[in-house]
């Protein structure tokens with residue numbers, strides 16, 4: 001079978017399918033395999049799968065297991081709420097891990113190599129088509145590759161997605177800057193590297209956490225671009241970065257000089273779609289469900305997709321090794337499309353909550369301060385075992401209306417007025 005795309009999603013799927021005994025060829029357009037960006041957060045619904053793959057110990061050795069995730073207000077720096085990640089690990093059975101993207105990518109690449117995946121670079125797929133008993137992809141070079149099944153893990157700008165829907169990436173008008181602070185900097189010495197911290201502010205947020213055993217502090221600065229809102233093409237530039245964080249607390253502003261200023265990531269997602277399977281061609285990862293990153297589940301969903309597909313291949317494989325692809329793919333689509341729709345829509349809503357201003361910001365802060373650290377009603381739907389069938393998918397949380405917050409009158413007079 002063929003997997004198109006050697007990102008975290010494609011590599012995870014290639015490993016999962018080769019584990020089921022299938023011969024897998026992975027086609028990647030870039031001349032070399034790799035990942036850009038710095039850190040990535042992996043929640044227990046991903047580390048559970050890495051453990052099943054026999055890769056969790058290696059991932060642990062490359063990453064950091066933080067003690068807590070703390071949310072603070074970006075304007076005054078005050079703590080709003082926290083997750084105790086040691087307790088969270090006990091609850092879900094698997095850790096919350098943060099790791100350098102290139103380390104995670106390298107780990108999956110090595111695992112694919114050991115599993116016998118045929119890894120091919122400089123292979124840009126330009127078209128996909130179903131054949132009688134399988135599917136064919138054609139490369140920019142003109143070469144064609146055929147297999148019983150093709151997985152399109154070709155990212156946000158997927159060439160395969162056009163088979164399913166005529167849509168475009170949706171701009172959020174937000175842009176992300178990334179950067180790392182080396183260990184010798186006072187900022188690192190003065191920061192608790194055991195915490196993943198997110199500062200939420202009006203139209204912006206700032207995240208930091210330690211990477212590579214405390215060798216560096218990973219930082220992400222995200223803000224709404226006035227130029228994007230005005231319809232200008234050159235949006236998200238460094239001058240906008242400085243202006244966006246001008247009103248934030250010292251702890252945030254002191255991190256800005258360490259952001260890489262030559263590259264920024266404009267943030268797009270797409271509207272959810274319910275069909276991911278077209279004959280013997282299936283979408284996986286960001287090609288199917290690119291989210292906004294606010295609940296840190298994009299790569300996690302991609303890894304889950306590969307695991308679920310692998311499990312259903314195992315369940316629909318006859319003794320002679322032939323796979324009932326129609327049944328396996330239907331089972332994959334039946335459970336994953338709805339789960340990922342939930343994650344995509346929740347990510348949008350979570351981002352809106354982070355970026356509130358004025359009274360709504362006060363209401364959010366009051367609700368977050370009132371939350372019990374050990375209340376898991378907002379994570380149980382996400383961090384538990386990955387569902388293989390729709391009936392295993394947990395119920396979602398019940399949203400709390402902002403105007404239920406104790407803000408105004410006496411509450412405001414005594415607090416944030």
Ligand SMILES: Cc1cc2nc3c(=O)[nH]c(=O)nc-3n(C[C@H](O)[C@H](O)[C@H](O)COP(=O)(O)OP(=O)(O)OC[C@H]3O[C@@H](n4cnc5c(N)ncnc54)[C@H](O)[C@@H]3O)c2cc1C
Nearest residue numbers: 005007008009029041124125155285286296297298299300
């Ligand atoms: C600022 C930011 C922070 C994030 N933080 C997190 C986080 O903490 N946790 C998390 O889980 N997710 C996070 N995400 C989301 C996550 O990075 C993505 O969802 C994930 O990397 C998608 O993986 P993918 O393999 O599906 O796609 P991609 O990573 O886009 O990989 C697609 C691959 O396909 C190749 N390709 C594309 N077109 C072709 C073609 N035509 N032919 C052949 N190859 C092709 C590309 O070169 C690439 O290698 C974050 C995203 C951003 C922007």
